[in-house]
Amino acid sequence: MADALLELTGVSVAFGGLRAVQDVSLRLMPGTLGALIGPNGAGKTTLFALISGFLKPDRGRLVFDGHDITGQAPHQNARRGLSRTFQIVQPFAAQTVRENIAVGAHLHESGRAAALAEAERVAARVGLAAQLDKPAADLTVSARKRLELARALATRPKLLLLDEVLAGLNPQEVAEMIPVVKAIAAGGITVLMIEHVMQAVMHLAQHVWVLAQGRLIAEGSPAAVTRDPHVIEAYLGPGAAARLQAA
Amino acid sequence: MARDLTGIVIFALAVIALTLLLSSGVWLNALMMTLYAALLALAWNLLGGFGGQFSFGHALFFGTGAYASAVAQVAHGVNAWAALALAIVAAAAVGAFVGALAFRYGLKGSYFALVTLAFAEVFRILALSAGFTGGGVGMMLPLNESIANLQFGSRRGYVALMLGCVVAALITTAWLRHSRFGARLQAVRDNEDAARAVGVDPYRIKLGATVASAAFMGAAGAFYLQVFQYIDPGIAFGPHVSVEALVGAIVGGMGTLWGPVLGAALLHALGEATRNLFGQLPGLNLVIYGSVLVMIVLFMPRGLAGLGAWRRNERGRHG
Numbered sequence: 198m199a200d201a202l203l204e205l206t207g208v209s210v211a212f213g214g215l216r217a218v219q220d221v222s223l224r225l226m227p228g229t230l231g232a233l234i235g236p237n238g239a240g241k242t243t244l245f246a247l248i249s250g251f252l253k254p255d256r257g258r259l260v261f262d263g264h265d266i267t268g269q270a271p272h273q274n275a276r277r278g279l280s281r282t283f284q285i286v287q288p289f290a291a292q293t294v295r296e297n298i299a300v301g302a303h304l305h306e307s308g309r310a311a312a313l314a315e316a317e318r319v320a321a322r323v324g325l326a327a328q329l330d331k332p333a334a335d336l337t338v339s340a341r342k343r344l345e346l347a348r349a350l351a352t353r354p355k356l357l358l359l360d361e362v363l364a365g366l367n368p369q370e371v372a373e374m375i376p377v378v379k380a381i382a383a384g385g386i387t388v389l390m391i392e393h394v395m396q397a398v399m400h401l402a403q404h405v406w407v408l409a410q411g412r413l414i415a416e417g418s419p420a421a422v423t424r425d426p427h428v429i430e431a432y433l434g435p436g437a438a439a440r441l442q443a444a
Numbered sequence: 445m446a447r448d449l450t451g452i453v454i455f456a457l458a459v460i461a462l463t464l465l466l467s468s469g470v471w472l473n474a475l476m477m478t479l480y481a482a483l484l485a486l487a488w489n490l491l492g493g494f495g496g497q498f499s500f501g502h503a504l505f506f507g508t509g510a511y512a513s514a515v516a517q518v519a520h521g522v523n524a525w526a527a528l529a530l531a532i533v534a535a536a537a538v539g540a541f542v543g544a545l546a547f548r549y550g551l552k553g554s555y556f557a558l559v560t561l562a563f564a565e566v567f568r569i570l571a572l573s574a575g576f577t578g579g580g581v582g583m584m585l586p587l588n589e590s591i592a593n594l595q596f597g598s599r600r601g602y603v604a605l606m607l608g609c610v611v612a613a614l615i616t617t618a619w620l621r622h623s624r625f626g627a628r629l630q631a632v633r634d635n636e637d638a639a640r641a642v643g644v645d646p647y648r649i650k651l652g653a654t655v656a657s658a659a660f661m662g663a664a665g666a667f668y669l670q671v672f673q674y675i676d677p678g679i680a681f682g683p684h685v686s687v688e689a690l691v692g693a694i695v696g697g698m699g700t701l702w703g704p705v706l707g708a709a710l711l712h713a714l715g716e717a718t719r720n721l722f723g724q725l726p727g728l729n730l731v732i733y734g735s736v737l738v739m740i741v742l743f744m745p746r747g748l749a750g751l752g753a754w755r756r757n758e759r760g761r762h763g
Binding site: 251270272275276280281282287288290291292299300304306307308309312348349352 | 445622623624627628630631634635637638639640641642643644645646699
């Protein structure tokens with residue numbers, strides 16, 4: 198079996214009495230596009246925070262690219278090649294699109310001119326080339342999502358964690374964004390995405406993990422997990438799978 | 445960067461020309477004090493404007509510089525120029541200490557402001573009670589005018605010294621606008637979590653900005669001592685210097701290159717004008733000064749420099 202790029206073993210975290218993530222183990226293979234789905238409040242974003250280092254796990258071990266990254270700070274993980282986007286977009290609002298992306302590019306480019314040039318190239322990859330000089334605060338929701346993506350991409354990650362890059366977009370914008378994500382994965386970057394838009398998950402993901410109430414309840418191909426009775430019940434309530442079967 | 449540097453050179457030449465043209469001591473004094481206020485505002489702007497860390501106690505670094513220079517010169521006979529260097533190093537060290545403490549424990553916003561304020565007060569009380577600082581009496585620097593002693597017979601000497609410090613602060617600010625460190629500092633200011641996600645270590649970045657900001661405050665403190673030959677705990681660590689530094693930067697425009705200079709110049713001119721016009725009615729000058737400050741903050745939330753940028757943006761959008 199090949200080495201996983203990201204491997205979680207028994208990762209748990211609790212906030213007081215709320216066990217947000219319980220005993221999650223998963224292996225993400227390099228060069229693949231994985232998706233993490235689950236009902237609201239399942240702990241998906243918490244799991245992303247644990248992987249990227251914004252939260253420290255109470256128990257469990259995280260290995261990224263052969264290094265134990267358990268308890269490492271986000272900036273240390275970013276240097277190793279693990280970057281994330283935020284579900285609620287977090288632009289540097291006072292700065293232009295170009296300057297925003299350049300902050301990411303500065304991870305590998307110490308020169309200002311080189312980082313700004315790199316920012317232009319990355320902007321072109323996500324379709325932001327026309328808005329390079331706009332302040333980030335003036336962007337539409339769709340463009341802000343692209344900016345999140347671009348800034349993370351500019352760090353030249355090996356693994357990109359995408360937290361709902363399609364949320365809040367209309368069907369037209371979703372249709373425009375899917376090829377962008379696809380192209381990133383095709384370019385050799387391993388992607389793990391949290392997504393509610395099932396159309397995108399079915400289209401993009403090779404492997405899907407389903408999280409409910411902090412636990413992984415299913416994994417497999419998109420088609421397989423959407424037929425899984427546990428998954429249907431997690432979304433629709435107990436007995437739903439049987440009723441669907443009968444219908 | 446080249447444009448910023450050209451601006452700085454033009455500014456320096458203009459100040460030099462003005463110094464040579466002015467013969468009245470009053471005007472030279474006004475020029476010197478304006479440059480001094482600009483240095484305070486520029487120093488505060490490095491951390492507050494570009495780093496978003498609002499210090500209410502920048503007098504801490506100012507006083508450290510002033511006292512370091514005074515103690516070195518008076519008690520240990522150190523040369524004034526060496527004492528100036530020592531003042532800068534001492535202030536930077538205190539900046540590193542306070543910054544390390546505050547940022548290690550993740551203090552932000554009003555908590556950071558309060559911690560800096562508290563440290564300035566602690567240092568004021570220490571200076572009041574310690575023996576080597578002369579306690580409440582303060583410290584006098586013996587008058588001995590010579591360039592070697594960093595004491596000038598003419599105000600022109602002080603203007604030149606102050607101009608050197610202001611130009612250094614302006615170049616540092618210009619560097620922040622066009623460097624990786626500056627980009628990261630502004631990223632941390634605008635959104636710390638987003639900055640961390642793309643590999644920025646906020647602790648190191650904020651600490652660096654604090655040290656730079658403190659170093660310039662230390663230079664200002666040492667300069668104050670050379671001009672007035674006297675320092676006491678209230679002047680050194682009291683709220684007056686802290687407020688002057690932050691108000692100059694806020695009125696002029698935080699996070700801009702020329703804002704702090706503009707703000708300092710406007711406030712200094714305003715302070716002088718109200719004092720001269722309403723001097724016979726004690727307190728009225730402060731009322732007017734305060735009202736103008738309120739108006740500026742209300743109607744120009746981005747400061748004097750922000751007003752120009754906003755105009756340009758509006759034109760760009762409509763045109």
